[in-house]
Amino acid sequence: MFDEKLARKAAINLKALRAQKPLIHNITNFVVMNFTANALLAFGASPVMAHAPEEVEEMVSFAGALVLNIGTLTHPWVDAMLMAGKKANELGTPIVLDPVGAGATAFRTATAKKLTDTLSISVIRGNASEVLSLAGEDSQTKGVDAVHGVDEAEGAALALSQKLDATLAITGPVDLVTDGKRVLRVFNGHERMGNVTGTGCTATALIGAFLAVDGDSLEATATALATYGLAGEEAASESKGPGSFHPALLDALFNLNSEKLEKKIRIKI
Numbered sequence: 001m002f003d004e005k006l007a008r009k010a011a012i013n014l015k016a017l018r019a020q021k022p023l024i025h026n027i028t029n030f031v032v033m034n035f036t037a038n039a040l041l042a043f044g045a046s047p048v049m050a051h052a053p054e055e056v057e058e059m060v061s062f063a064g065a066l067v068l069n070i071g072t073l074t075h076p077w078v079d080a081m082l083m084a085g086k087k088a089n090e091l092g093t094p095i096v097l098d099p100v101g102a103g104a105t106a107f108r109t110a111t112a113k114k115l116t117d118t119l120s121i122s123v124i125r126g127n128a129s130e131v132l133s134l135a136g137e138d139s140q141t142k143g144v145d146a147v148h149g150v151d152e153a154e155g156a157a158l159a160l161s162q163k164l165d166a167t168l169a170i171t172g173p174v175d176l177v178t179d180g181k182r183v184l185r186v187f188n189g190h191e192r193m194g195n196v197t198g199t200g201c202t203a204t205a206l207i208g209a210f211l212a213v214d215g216d217s218l219e220a221t222a223t224a225l226a227t228y229g230l231a232g233e234e235a236a237s238e239s240k241g242p243g244s245f246h247p248a249l250l251d252a253l254f255n256l257n258s259e260k261l262e263k264k265i266r267i268k269i
Helices: 004-020 033-043 056-060 075-091 106-118 128-134 151-164 199-211 217-238 242-254 258-264
Strands: 023-027 046-049 065-069 095-098 123-126 167-170 175-178 183-186
Touching: 004 199, 004 217, 004 258, 023 033, 023 056, 023 075, 023 199, 033 046, 033 199, 033 242, 056 075, 065 075, 065 199, 075 095, 075 106, 095 106, 095 199, 106 128, 123 128, 123 199, 123 217, 128 151, 128 167, 151 167, 151 175, 167 217, 175 217, 183 217, 199 217, 217 242, 217 258
Parallel strands: 023 046, 023 065, 065 095, 095 123, 123 167
Antiparallel strands: 167 175, 175 183
């Protein structure tokens, strides 16, 4: 049976997000900037994509959450992430990290570990291979794609969550979310979400949006992933392939409502 309380929590979070419209500060990659900004708008948040070291500390002071995504790294961007992250920690603003491609190159892996070593991060969302890499286990990615399954990384996620005092989310056919004690599994989603670029990065941004209105990082993460997955299901039913799926996903995010969430969210404890 799926958890009815978490389905209601998803509805509550969506309603709060649309009432408050928090600013979500993204230091993210060139590939996904436009789509994730539009997805956040459709979801109900207010996005900003600011990565210049000269302004990130000031910008994050206005934000409800900070999203760090290492998809297209440069050294100045790493510096900006650290500056923004330290300011966010100082202010008590939650941080979400997407360690895109950790394990694929030494630069990505070292950057992801530097961020987790230096900053207090609320949520890390990645695929199984990225999480294994962060946990220090032997892992390689195929570019930025996983070569491991979610279940293979469960033990590493639990240990890493406890070590970093962070919520870990491993996304895949069934998402796994843990705070090191509790484990939730999210069954919403559709395989077409893997046929277009940026859907994982968008999931991370939407987690940031729910974190801005929900102080329970585990529940914020699981309900964000389930809500996004539901939008993916509805977009897949309206689209003919990858080309029409992207705009359909934005429409589905925009048309989500509390009634849909309470009926169709599928999270298991």
